[in-house]
């Protein structure tokens with residue numbers, strides 16, 4: 001289940017908000033310009049389905065969002081555990097890529113989770129919002145928003161990505177180590193499984 005946890009940017013000692021209610025999540029993120037919504041999950045799309053199958057399954061929603069937002073390209077990013085000795089190394093490299101706070105100056109970061117999960121951390125308005133996204137979640141982070149993304153130590157997700165620019169989605173790192181001061185993806189997932197706040 002999707003989970004939003006909000007803390008003051010000073011640290012995670014105080015929890016400002018902790019909710020799994022999609023309406024509350026959308027309302028909490030709207031003031032910082034972040035779009036959150038849920039799409040009905042299509043049955044029969046395997047987590048390891050090829051990109052064509054994934055895009056075909058969500059063709060209607062993709063067309064609506066693309067018309068609304070003017071996206072130029074759409075693709076599918078997927079990473080799932082594999083019986084491959086090199087997998088752990090590849091997963092670790094993928095995780096590290098966007099684990100530090102950054103912005104994208106020339107494009108929004110828009111993702112729809114077809115399967116699996118990942119956590120977006122949005123640093124805006126004096127707060128940090130951790131959005132633990134799962135299948136059916138669409139999150140749109142406007143260009144220029146400081147954020148980071150954690151897929152965990154054992155990444156497993158399939159996501160549709162939307163772009164305005166062919167090569168506009170480049171990370172500019174802020175150099176702030178704020179990400180190290182907040183619970184990571186694994187911690188959020190473990191805390192949720194226990195029914196508490198991280």
Ligand SMILES: [Fe+2]
Pocket residue numbers: 098102103104109147148149171
């Ligand atoms: Fe990013």
